Amino acid sequence: MKIALPDTDGRLSDYFLSGRPIAAATLGRNPARVVYSAAHVVADPFTANDPSGRATVDWAKTMEFRRYLAGLGLGIAEAMDTAQRGMGLDWPGALELIRRTREELPDALVANGCGTDHLDPAAAISLDDVRKAYLEQVEAIQKLGGRIILMASRALVRAAKGPEDYVRIYSDVLAACDEPVILHWLGDMFDPQLAGYWGTVDFDPAMQTALAVIEENMAKVDGIKISLLDKEKEIVMRRRLPADVKMYTGDDFSYPELIEGDGEGFSHALLGIFDPLAPAAAYAVERLGEGDRAGFRATLDPTVPLARLIFRAPTRYYKTGVVFLAWLNGFQDHFVMLNGAQAMRPLPYFVEIFRLADQCGLLRDPECAVQRMKRLLALYGA
Numbered sequence: 001m002k003i004a005l006p007d008t009d010g011r012l013s014d015y016f017l018s019g020r021p022i023a024a025a026t027l028g029r030n031p032a033r034v035v036y037s038a039a040h041v042v043a044d045p046f047t048a049n050d051p052s053g054r055a056t057v058d059w060a061k062t063m064e065f066r067r068y069l070a071g072l073g074l075g076i077a078e079a080m081d082t083a084q085r086g087m088g089l090d091w092p093g094a095l096e097l098i099r100r101t102r103e104e105l106p107d108a109l110v111a112n113g114c115g116t117d118h119l120d121p122a123a124a125i126s127l128d129d130v131r132k133a134y135l136e137q138v139e140a141i142q143k144l145g146g147r148i149i150l151m152a153s154r155a156l157v158r159a160a161k162g163p164e165d166y167v168r169i170y171s172d173v174l175a176a177c178d179e180p181v182i183l184h185w186l187g188d189m190f191d192p193q194l195a196g197y198w199g200t201v202d203f204d205p206a207m208q209t210a211l212a213v214i215e216e217n218m219a220k221v222d223g224i225k226i227s228l229l230d231k232e233k234e235i236v237m238r239r240r241l242p243a244d245v246k247m248y249t250g251d252d253f254s255y256p257e258l259i260e261g262d263g264e265g266f267s268h269a270l271l272g273i274f275d276p277l278a279p280a281a282a283y284a285v286e287r288l289g290e291g292d293r294a295g296f297r298a299t300l301d302p303t304v305p306l307a308r309l310i311f312r313a314p315t316r317y318y319k320t321g322v323v324f325l326a327w328l329n330g331f332q333d334h335f336v337m338l339n340g341a342q343a344m345r346p347l348p349y350f351v352e353i354f355r356l357a358d359q360c361g362l363l364r365d366p367e368c369a370v371q372r373m374k375r376l377l378a379l380y381g382a
Contacts, residue, residue: 003370005351006382015355017370022299022361025283027073032289033259033266034246035281036075036111037274038082039066040322041089041097042332051340055084055093061332062097063104068331072282074274075109076101077149081190082272083113084319086154088338091118095140102144111182111270112141115151125159127169134173148181149225149270150174154193163199163209170213180222182248182270185210187228189315203228207237214245225250225270229315231258238265252311252318256300259285260293272318273307276325276362306356309349317344321353325362328354328369335376347380 004012027035042065047056069076078101079085079094089097098112116133119125130153141148150173160166174181188195198206214221223246226234231254238247249258249267258267274281280299287295310321320341327335335342354363354373363369 001366001370003373005354005373006347006377008348010382012382017358017363017366019358019361019363019366021364021366022279022283024279025286026071027282027285028289031073031285033285034075034109034248034268035274035285036077036109036248036270037069037278037281038077038080038270038272039069040275040319040326041083041338042323042326043336043338045334045336051338055089055338057089057093057097057338058332059100063100065326065331066101066105066108069275069278070105070108072278074278074282075111075270076105077113077270078110078146079113080149080151080272081113081186081316082275082319082322084338084341085113085115085151086117086191087316087319088341091115091137095137098141098146099144102146110147111149112146113151113184114138114141114148114181116153116155119155125155127156127159127165130156130159131169131172134169135176138173138176142178147179148177149184150177150181151184152186152191152194152197154191157194157196160199163205163212166198166209167212167216171217174213174217174220177220180220182222182246183210183213183224184250185224185226185228186250187226189229189313190227191316203233207233207240211237211240215242218242218244221245223248223268227251229253229311234258234267235262238267252307253304255307256284256297256304259300260288260296272322273303273310275322276310276329276357277303277307279364280360280362302360303362306353306360306362309352309356312349317341320345321349324350324353325357328357328372329362329364330368335372347377347382350376 042058042061044056044058198209225248227250248270252273284299311318
């Protein structure tokens with residue numbers, strides 16, 4: 001099977017598809033690693049709302065994709081930045097998403113993003129405002145019976161005067177949590193408004209503050225996800241965590257090595273890249289559980305170039321690549337996103353995603369993917 005693909009000058013040349021779809025696998029109840037896929041949402045393409053206005057979600061297709069993830073045995077990290085949280089999806093929309101997933105998949109492993117994104121960014125924000133905002137979302141999610149991922153807060157960056165304010169706010173919020181939560185340290189490459197999180201731009205003192213939060217609230221912390229795209233920083237912190245606290249990798253560049261681990265430990269996974277890589281994640285972790293480390297790496301290592309492309313700078317636009325692959329793979333009928341985010345990457349980006357997805361077995365129906373790629377190329381005049 002072939003398709004004519006353009007280069008950056010618009011010249012077409014034939015590309016012959018070569019990949020075979022990854023073998024099917026389903027994770028069992030006690031996999032070798034806890035694996036969460038941060039799932040995207042499907043926009044309603046027929047809404048009359050402007051992209052810059054209130055988000056309109058296609059709930060049927062959004063839930064269908066979550067059933068697919070759960071069917072693979074993967075956990076779902078709900079209402080996170082992969083779902084365009086704070087970048088198209090507001091708090092009321094996020095809460096509706098959390099409610100629907102809880103109702104439709106009551107037995108699935110689901111953790112839900114909890115933040116302060118309903119605060120007005122233009123308002124003067126105090127620490128008390130941040131505390132109340134966090135607690136409002138904690139209460140709403142727990143009322144639905146949902147578990148919590150305590151997301152980083154843009155408002156806390158603006159209101160905090162130093163590391164001690166972070167410790168105070170987190171301690172107050174964790175005290176209100178019914179079950180242990182996953183903390184989330186999101187780097188400014190994903191969200192520039194989070195620069196200086198934990199009260200400093202330097203990693204070592206920031207890590208010390210995060211560790212202090214964990215150590216002072218051990219009973220309320222299941223683990224921490226760090227998304228800094230720096231494997232050495234993750235390993236350093238992983239080795240400093242208390243024995244009962246999990247490290248969840250958020251490194252969409254080095255996940256095979258970090259999940260496999262070393263002689264001193266390993267990371268679990270809570271990854272946006274495990275949305276488009278879901279079948280590879282399930283198959284690879286199954287291999288790992290069977291003691292087949294070589295099979296684990298042989299499955300995931302070839303996906304790293306694709307992940308690095310999807311998450312290239314500006315990293316916050318990675319959602320465009322994620323949804324593009326969902327469309328190519330037939331999980332939705334269109335390539336339209338909340339906030340018009342489908343326009344945030346250029347055509348060569350999509351062309352290369354197509355090539356790399358084929359080469360690592362992530363086009364589940366190559367004929368469908370080719371037809372859809374041709375439609376996109378025609379839209380661009382190729």
